[in-house]
Amino acid sequence: MKTGNKIKLFLVDDDAVFLKALQIQFMENDDFEVETFSTGELCIQNLNKKPDIVVLDYHLDGIVKNAINGMQTLDKIKETNAGIPVIMLSSQDKIEVAVSCMHHKAFDYVVKSETAFVRLQKVISNIFKYQKMEKELNWYMDRM
Structure with missing residues (x-):
């Protein structure tokens, strides 16, 4: 995990109960x-706070009728800062949805279930392992 400071985590979901539980x-x-947001627009407006990770619901259509969905939010996050790892979260257990999220540069896809929190912890741990390996590789490549 990240050393030193706390991990700044944005949770974005229109399901208030699930969001609060997470x-x-x-x-x-x-x-x-942790900072929570019920719409993608609110998340995007707060990206200046530099989250380390964003956990983002796939749909985001439950509160505001014309709100942008999770995929649109993902795209806007990546436009703003491609380096922010985004974990997509959905109740849909469909491979097509997961593949689509990965094509839009999500780091991973987690299905909402009773084990979602444990799965999210593992993915977050993997994000920091990946970032550490990437830094080490860049360090070695700079010396060649």
């Missing part, structure tokens, strides 16, 4: 600083 689970761990 927030509580992450906040029980002292490694995280």
